[in-house]
Amino acid sequence: MPQTLNFTKTAIENVPIPAKGKVRYTDTKIPGLVLRVTAGGVKAFALYRKVDGKPVEMTLGRFPAMTPEQARRAAQKKLAEIAEGKNPVAEKRKRKLKNATLAQVVAEYKTERELSDRSMKDIDMAVRFGFPDWKDRRLTDITPDMVLCRYRQLCDRGETGASASRHMRILRAVFNFAKAKYRLPDGTPLIPYNPVQILSDTKTWKRPRRRNTWIERHELKAWWAALDEINPVHADLFRFIVLTGLRPSEAKRLRWADVNLEGRTFTIPETKNHRPHTLPLSDYLQALLVRRYAGATHSWVFADDQGRVPSNFRYAQDKVARLTGIRFIPYDLRRTFATIAESLDIPAYALKRLLNHSTGSDVTAGYIVIDVERLREPMQKITDFILKTAGVKESATITQLRRKEV
Numbered sequence: 001m002p003q004t005l006n007f008t009k010t011a012i013e014n015v016p017i018p019a020k021g022k023v024r025y026t027d028t029k030i031p032g033l034v035l036r037v038t039a040g041g042v043k044a045f046a047l048y049r050k051v052d053g054k055p056v057e058m059t060l061g062r063f064p065a066m067t068p069e070q071a072r073r074a075a076q077k078k079l080a081e082i083a084e085g086k087n088p089v090a091e092k093r094k095r096k097l098k099n100a101t102l103a104q105v106v107a108e109y110k111t112e113r114e115l116s117d118r119s120m121k122d123i124d125m126a127v128r129f130g131f132p133d134w135k136d137r138r139l140t141d142i143t144p145d146m147v148l149c150r151y152r153q154l155c156d157r158g159e160t161g162a163s164a165s166r167h168m169r170i171l172r173a174v175f176n177f178a179k180a181k182y183r184l185p186d187g188t189p190l191i192p193y194n195p196v197q198i199l200s201d202t203k204t205w206k207r208p209r210r211r212n213t214w215i216e217r218h219e220l221k222a223w224w225a226a227l228d229e230i231n232p233v234h235a236d237l238f239r240f241i242v243l244t245g246l247r248p249s250e251a252k253r254l255r256w257a258d259v260n261l262e263g264r265t266f267t268i269p270e271t272k273n274h275r276p277h278t279l280p281l282s283d284y285l286q287a288l289l290v291r292r293y294a295g296a297t298h299s300w301v302f303a304d305d306q307g308r309v310p311s312n313f314r315y316a317q318d319k320v321a322r323l324t325g326i327r328f329i330p331y332d333l334r335r336t337f338a339t340i341a342e343s344l345d346i347p348a349y350a351l352k353r354l355l356n357h358s359t360g361s362d363v364t365a366g367y368i369v370i371d372v373e374r375l376r377e378p379m380q381k382i383t384d385f386i387l388k389t390a391g392v393k394e395s396a397t398i399t400q401l402r403r404k405e406v
Contacts, residue, residue, distance in 0.1 A: 007068035045071035130167030144198035172196035224390035245337035248330035280376040282383035
C-alpha cells in the first residue's frame, strides 16, 4: 500500500531510494496525488483517479523540476477537468495526435511495423517525392480535397500514374496506422476518416498500364554478348535474373548463406508473397555461383569489392543500349524468363512455382506440392534454350516464342 507523506521539498529529498522496482507515496493534502520513486532515483508526481470507471495514472512531472506546489496545482487542474466530465487522458491523446506531423507519424509507422528494406525505401521515396511539403504539416490538417488535388498533380508528372498511386497507397497505410493507434479509452478512433479514401469514393484511382517488354529471341545473342562490356557484377546479376526469373529486388540481395552449392539450390527467404522461395541451380547457374564464390569476400552474392549491393543499373543499361540498340529494365528479364518458359510448354503449376506466384483462389493448386527437385528439369530446359539462343551453347531447334504478358 502507498505510504502517506506531506509533500514538501525537504520531505521528498529525504525519501529513501528503493533497492529495486518503485514505491509510491500519497500526498496528505490532494487526494490522488502520488509520488513515484524508482530504484534509479527518479522521483515523479502523478495523479491517480478513476476516469469513466477505469483507474488512470497521469504523470504530471519530475521532481525537482516540478515543485510540490506546482504538482498540487497541476493535480487540481486535472481534477477540475474530470469533475466537468472531461477525460484528461483522452484529451492528451487528442493533443498529441493534433500536433503530430506527417513525418512524425511516418517515423512511428516505420519503427512499429515489420517492414522490408524495399518497403522502407518506398516510404522514404513517397515522403521525399510525393509529399515533401507535407512533412511538417499536422496529420489532422490533411484533407480529402488536398489528397485529391495532390494525386492529380502527381499523375501529371508520369505517364502511367503508377508512382502516384504507390505514394498514395503508402499515405493511406500511414493514416490507417494512426487510426488504429490513436483512440479514445472507449476505442473510438481519433481519426474518423482516412482522407485517401476519397480516391476510391470518387473512382479516381488510375489503372497503371502493365509493361509487356522483354528481350526477344532475335535480340538475346547481341544482348548477352554486350554483358561482357559492362560492370561484371551487374552482368552476372542480369544473367542470374534472366535464367531464374527472380524479381530483381530479390536476386540482388541473395546471400551466400542461402546458397547450397553442394545441393545445387538457393533460397530467397523474404519474398513479395512472404513465402521462402527455393529453386534448383541449372548447370550454368551452378558454374556462375562457383566462380563468384571463389572470389567472394562479403556475405552478398552480387556485391562489389566494397561489399555494396548494386542499386543503380542506369549506366549498364545505357551501355547495352548503345552497343545493341536494346533498351531494357531489370524486370524485363523476369518477363523474358516467364515468356520463354510458357513457350516451352512448362506445366502451368511448375511455372507458377518457378516464378513464386501466389495460387490465389486456385483450389487445385492448393493440393499440388511441387518439390524443388521436380523443378530442376524445367529450370535446366529454360537455361538451355536461353543459352542456345544467345549463342553460348551449341545451336538446337529453337521454338518460336509467342508474346505473352506476365
